[in-house]
Amino acid sequence: MPNSTKLHVLIIEDNEGDFLLVTNYLSKVFPFANIIHCTYLAAAIALLKQQTVDIILLDLSLPDSNGEQSIKQLKALNGLPPVIILTGLADKQTGINSLRLGVQDYLIKDDINGAVLQKSILYSIERERIQVQMAQSEKRFRSLIENSTDGLALLNSVGDIIEMSSAACKILGCNSTEFLGLNRPGFLHPNDARKVSKLFSAVVKEPNKVLTLNFSVLTPGGDYIWLETYFHNLLDDTAVNAVVLNFRDITRRKNNEAEKKQLIDELTKSNADLKQYTYITSHNLRAPLTNLISIINLIEWQKIKDDDTRILLEAFKVSTSLLNETLNDLMEAIVIKESGNSKQTELSFCDINDKVTRSLHSMIVQGQATIKSNFLSAPTVHFDAGYLESIFINLLSNALKYASPERDLQLDIKSYRVKDGVELIFSDNGIGMNMAIVKERIFGLHQRFHTNADSKGIGLYLVQSQLNALGGGIKVTSNINVGTTFTLNFKKQSAYA
Amino acid sequence: MLNLIFSIDDDKVTQMLNQMIFNRTAFAKKCLAFMNGAEAINYFQQLNERDASLDNVPALIFLDLNMPVMGGWQFLNKMEEEVIQRFPGIKIVISSSCLNPIEKKQADGNSNVIAFLNKPLTLDMINTLKHHPELKMNFGVCDKYNLTQRKFADSI
Structure with missing residues (x-):
């Protein structure tokens, strides 16, 4: 501000006496001011295009322009500094009128003294600064609203749209507020009309109330669009004096839904x-x-x-x-x-294995099978007892069913602790399968890969279903005439659920 | 031997087979067959309490669950509502082909139901039923099992 830096003053005044008078006062209150003098408006305008000044003192009667004409011409310039009008007593009314045209102050030449001039200049500069700031802030705010994809509209207390942002116009497909408004017949979808008016009256009743609702409205193009809306009652806020309606188009989302x-x-x-x-x-x-x-x-x-x-x-x-x-x-x-309601408990592999081998005893003896089991590294698992028993029965009887006719069946059953739970391995030396053909179909329903009479193609499907139901899984590897190995995984979440 | 029993089942073959089983096990002198619950309810509605006797009020009803017109559950409700107080002491055995444990539980909650049998009925089942605490006085069998009602249900 001019106190510390040099004040640049442009005086546009054709009367030499008046100029000297003003300069005299100025030098007293702003001893370091840089005073520039123009007698013609055209010269002043040319100068302002070249350099900036802090304040303009403008006489209203100039050889090449007069009164309001001069102000308008100056105002047409970009970045114009604040203007103070200097006027004779006879022109007092013009001075008052000029305030409306955007000048900061008017001074009657006969009343001027140092103090008056100083005060007027400082006030004008400061006022102009604040006005510019406000204008910029307003502009910034406008541009935020105008460039937002969300629509913004101001409603009066009965639901007329008073004003809306360009995004709002774009969403509603309409530039005029004439056909829009909550109370316009046909604007709201018949299914929503009641809901919306109920909500709106609730908002209007309570200052500062915010309510939100999704509803659809008819655009002038004849299509219904879905809006997600926020109604904010700022009717009591003197600056806004409206219900602020924020909305966005959610038609596509609604359709997807x-x-x-x-x-x-x-x-x-x-x-x-x-x-x-x-x-x-x-x-x-x-x-x-x-x-x-x-x-x-x-x-x-x-x-x-x-x-x-x-x-x-x-x-x-x-x-x-x-x-x-x-x-x-x-x-x-x-x-x-x-069933999502299977009962899971801590089960001992050894107990289940004993129970199942006992029940299949005659088959095991008949097939001269040797079953070796080792559950030391993972003796228990958290699982459904019925399922686990059924899994043992299925895999054991499978091994017996598909034993090689050339050698006695050897079945190894082992359990291991692995990172994400427990693994159970059934490994036999039976007739095996061609994995290239069998692949994952082996666990499908009614998939049979042998011509055994009592093969129904359901055992492994059940095993997989039972494991999957409790978040586990099963894998198989096999070689023809060498044997088959099933690896069952019991997930930890079921182990410590 | 029981004087009179009912068999309520919409399947004619099942009815015929049940009759055969009741005959062979000497379970009842007479077995009346009804095709659904409504027919049996209708029978009770026609019957006057003053005329009630062992020959026209069944000691036991074998009840299927899945039937047209009036199913087993509906029949059980009707029995509780309007039949049991008029003709007390009628016991019911549910015989169903559905293996749904929830239904079995539901049946356990009904005080008139003394057993839940999975179809098909067999000679063994009916012979075992003769030892049921609610029925054994009708048969000249010694109570060699000495079973409580709960255990009995499990033993079938």
Whole structure:
């Protein structure tokens, strides 16, 4: 500010006497001021284009311009410093009017003295500085609003749009506020109209209240768009005096949501249908099947004298019991898929292994199989007892089923502690499989890779389902005529759940 | 031997087989077959309490769960609502082909239900049923098992 730095004053004055008078006062209050003098407005304008000054003192009657004309010409310049009008007593009214044109002050020449001049100059410079700052801040704020992708609108207390930002115009596809407004018929979607007016009256009732709502409105283009809105009641704020409505277009998101919801609904329904279908199938199959089993139970075999009939009935019995087993397995598979409520406890591999080998004892003896087990490094696992037993039965009986005819079965069962849980390994020297052909299909439902009579293609599917249900997994490696190794993984989260 | 029992099941073959099993085990003198719960309820509605006797009120009802018109659960509710107080002492055995443990639990909660049997009924099941604490007085069997009701259910 001029106190420390040199003050540059431009005096535009054609009357030499007035100029001297002003200069005289100036030198008293601003001894170091640099005073530039122009007698013509044109000369002053030319000069201002070249250099900057801190303040302009402007006489209203100049040889080449007059009064308001002079002010307007000066105001047309960029970065104009503050202007103080110097006027004669007769021109007092012009001085007052000039304030409206953006000059900072007017001084009546006859009243001028050093103090008046000093005060007026300092005030003018300071006022101008503040006004410029405010204008810049306003401009910055405007540009933030105008360039934001969010729309902004000001509403009065009945919901008319008083003003809106350019982003708001873009979103609503309309430049005029005439056809927009919460109370304009047809603007709100019929489904939302009630909700919105209820919300709006709630906002209006309470100063500073903010409420948010998603609803759709009709654009002048004839399309409904979805808006996410924030209503902020600033009606009592004298600077704003409106309900500020902030909004953004969420039509695309809404459409995606609707699409997703429809997809989920369809999937849920078809899933429920499938479940129902499985249930009906298994139930409808079971009803006649139980009758078949009952019939077999009631047949008095000693009464059957005809050999052929007896053989046929025996075959009927075998087929029936096979059918029953398959159906039970299928039901079990469905139950595994559906049950999120299996009970997990700490189980000893050794106990389960003993139990299962005991129940398969005759098969093991018959096959002259040797089973070696070692569970020392990971003796227990946190798992469902029923599942684990079923897994042991399936893998053990598989090994027995697919033992090589050329050598006695050797089955190694081991457990290890690994980084993310426990691993259980079943390794046999059986007939093996060609992994290139089998691949992961081995765990599929009703996949059979041997022609064994009692292969139903469901055991490994069950094993995998049971492991997957509790967050584990199973892998297999195999070589034809060498053997097969199953590696089961029990995840830690189930181990310490 | 029981005087009268009901068998409620919509499957005619099952009905026939059940009759055969009841005959062979000498379980009941007479077994009336109903195709669904509503038919049996209707029977009770027609029956006057003053005429009630061992020959027209069943000692035991074998009940299927899955039936058209009126299923097993609905029948059980109807029995509690309007039949049991008129003809007390009727016991019910559920025989179902569904292996749903939740349903078994649900059946355990009903005081009139004395057993839950998985289909098909067998001669063994019916012979074991004769030892049930609620039924054994009707059969000349010695109580060699000495089972409580709960254990009995598990032993079938």
